[in-house]
Amino acid sequence: MKEAFIKFENVNLTYDLYLDKTNNLKEYVINKLTNRRPVSKVMEKVAALKNINIEFRHGDRIGIIGRNGAGKSTMLKVISGIYKPSSGKLTVSGNIQPLIEIGAGFDPEFTGRENIYLNGYMLGFTKEQIRLKENEIIEFTELGEFIDVPVKYYSSGMAVRLAFTIATSIEPEILAFDEMLAAGDIEFIQKAKLRMDSLITKAKMLIIVSHDLGMIKSLCTKVLVFHQGQICFIGTPDEAIEFYVNRGYDK
Amino acid sequence: MQIVDGIITEFKDAWRFRYVINSFVSTKLKQRYRRSFLGYFWTILAPFSHYAIIGFVMSNISRSSMPNYFVYMFSGSVFFSVIAGVINGAPMYLIANEHFIKKIYLPKIIFVLNTVALEFVNFSLTAISLVLLGMITKLIHFSIAFLYLPIPILFGMLLLIGLGCVISIASVYFRDLIHILPAVMQAAFFLTPILYSIDMIPTKYHKFILMNPIYYLIECFRIPIVQGDFPPLPFTLALIGMSLFIFLFGMILLKKYDNKIAFRL
Numbered sequence: 069m070k071e072a073f074i075k076f077e078n079v080n081l082t083y084d085l086y087l088d089k090t091n092n093l094k095e096y097v098i099n100k101l102t103n104r105r106p107v108s109k110v111m112e113k114v115a116a117l118k119n120i121n122i123e124f125r126h127g128d129r130i131g132i133i134g135r136n137g138a139g140k141s142t143m144l145k146v147i148s149g150i151y152k153p154s155s156g157k158l159t160v161s162g163n164i165q166p167l168i169e170i171g172a173g174f175d176p177e178f179t180g181r182e183n184i185y186l187n188g189y190m191l192g193f194t195k196e197q198i199r200l201k202e203n204e205i206i207e208f209t210e211l212g213e214f215i216d217v218p219v220k221y222y223s224s225g226m227a228v229r230l231a232f233t234i235a236t237s238i239e240p241e242i243l244a245f246d247e248m249l250a251a252g253d254i255e256f257i258q259k260a261k262l263r264m265d266s267l268i269t270k271a272k273m274l275i276i277v278s279h280d281l282g283m284i285k286s287l288c289t290k291v292l293v294f295h296q297g298q299i300c301f302i303g304t305p306d307e308a309i310e311f312y313v314n315r316g317y318d319k
Numbered sequence: 320m321q322i323v324d325g326i327i328t329e330f331k332d333a334w335r336f337r338y339v340i341n342s343f344v345s346t347k348l349k350q351r352y353r354r355s356f357l358g359y360f361w362t363i364l365a366p367f368s369h370y371a372i373i374g375f376v377m378s379n380i381s382r383s384s385m386p387n388y389f390v391y392m393f394s395g396s397v398f399f400s401v402i403a404g405v406i407n408g409a410p411m412y413l414i415a416n417e418h419f420i421k422k423i424y425l426p427k428i429i430f431v432l433n434t435v436a437l438e439f440v441n442f443s444l445t446a447i448s449l450v451l452l453g454m455i456t457k458l459i460h461f462s463i464a465f466l467y468l469p470i471p472i473l474f475g476m477l478l479l480i481g482l483g484c485v486i487s488i489a490s491v492y493f494r495d496l497i498h499i500l501p502a503v504m505q506a507a508f509f510l511t512p513i514l515y516s517i518d519m520i521p522t523k524y525h526k527f528i529l530m531n532p533i534y535y536l537i538e539c540f541r542i543p544i545v546q547g548d549f550p551p552l553p554f555t556l557a558l559i560g561m562s563l564f565i566f567l568f569g570m571i572l573l574k575k576y577d578n579k580i581a582f583r584l
């Protein structure tokens with residue numbers, strides 16, 4: 069059996085933040101012809117991950133916490149291949165579900181059922197595999213007749229139910245989630261937590277990003293605190309949460 | 320060689336996600352055809368009716384003496400309309416899929432293949448219906464040269480995949496391309512011999528037409544249908560050469576900008 073393994077070596081990720089709104093050909097040509105440089109600053113670099121060095125091993129249950137804009141989501145996106153590191157080396161072994169954010173693989177024009185298939189394919193399933201899970205998924209979401217209605221007519225909670233159920237119906241080796249359950253109702257969240265538990269016991273590695281410290285505490289064995297693009301604390305959930313709550317990164 | 324490797328990896332990756340394309344195309348087709356009773360006929364008529372109307376008017380004004388003018392004009396227009404459809408739609412291939420690109424890992428080529436595949440499935444349905452219709456009305460006669468038709472279609476797809484990559488990437492940087500391209504394509508429609516034939520224009524302008532890849536694509540599609548002949552070899556070679564060149568260019572550009580697109584969207 070392949071071991072799940074992730075290793076960051078001096079990984080940096082810098083976003084190019086384009087401040088100019090003049091991204092059109094007309095102005096580009098005029099600027100070239102008149103030899104004029106655009107007046108405002110065109111681009112700003114945002115260093116979202118700075119020199120990250122860390123290893124996640126088989127069996128790790130990682131939680132990532134930190135303030136808004138600390139770089140948590142970026143970290144997951146780099147792991148799942150959505151963004152390539154600007155520099156440094158990242159090694160990922162073990163299959164990872166490429167969907168880290170709820171509803172990421174949805175086409176709003178497609179019905180719920182069509183989205184089950186589309187999403188399933190995006191996650192690497194074959195048609196037969198999805199067909200086997202289709203009924204279970206529809207049942208778990210309790211969407212009833214809405215399953216054949218385009219997703220754009222769903223309430224955000226309904227979309228979350230469907231997205232969550234699809235995302236958790238695959239059993240990848242590496243499970244990575246960003247802010248899972250923000251819009252579900254209480255009843256669904258409880259149901260979802262049970263489902264998560266069984267999924268998590270099967271996964272070889274778990275990485276979750278959440279502001280729900282209770283959830284982090286109950287699911288993770290190791291927690292990273294992010295601050296301004298760096299990992300500023302690694303420890304047990306209790307230590308890390310205490311560090312985070314007491315704003316240890318300010319000291 | 321590194322480039323070739325890159326392209327092969329991109330396609331291997333796309334192959335892994337082939338069912339995504341499959342599901343996209345079949346769902347879109349279902350949506351188009353199911354939504355109305357006339358859906359099927361509508362999809363056949365809508366894309367090129369624009370060009371057909373122009374052609375109809377033109378043929379009456381100019382009283383063309385060309386034999387089989389109607390078939391000539393129709394087969395050219397219908398192929399041009401798929402080309403124009405892809406080119407005019409290409410600016411949105413990446414932009415409209417921002418929510419996928421930023422949230423889930425998918426090879427970018429998927430977004431180009433999705434739409435090119437959809438357009439060509441549609442096109443094939445249209446072309447088959449029209450050829451059948453032409454044969455029933457005795458305007459077209461079956462010929463062994465029909466076997467040649469997959470060549471312009473296949474290389475047309477390659478060319479449009481390449482162009483689709485170039486345009487969709489360029490549009491991420493130049494958002495106004497979407498407004499510029501339809502005018503360009505409208506001009507291209509009149510500059511390509513579709514309503515007229517190349518020998519109806521002065522020889523000194525021929526060299527411009529011979530530089531236009533769309534011309535070869537359309538000729539190679541039209542000759543077998545209209546004349547029942549195989550196109551001359553130089554046409555086939557020009558078609559293959561130009562298509563491969565544009566395809567490779569598009570793929571190289573895609574590789575080069577692959578990691579930058581997500582930031583610029």
Ligand SMILES: Nc1ncnc2c1ncn2[C@@H]1O[C@H](COP(=O)(O)OP(=O)(O)OP(=O)(O)O)[C@@H](O)[C@H]1O
Nearest residue numbers: 083084085114116135136137138139140141142143
């Ligand atoms: N697509 C983008 N383009 C430019 N900058 C971005 C982009 N996405 C994120 N950033 C910037 O990168 C930094 C880290 O963002 P990230 O989304 O990783 O934060 P986060 O820790 O997930 O925050 P939150 O808790 O709010 O979800 C922020 O400063 C943000 O402004």
Ligand SMILES: [Mg+2]
Nearest residue numbers: 140141142246
């Ligand atoms: Mg986030």
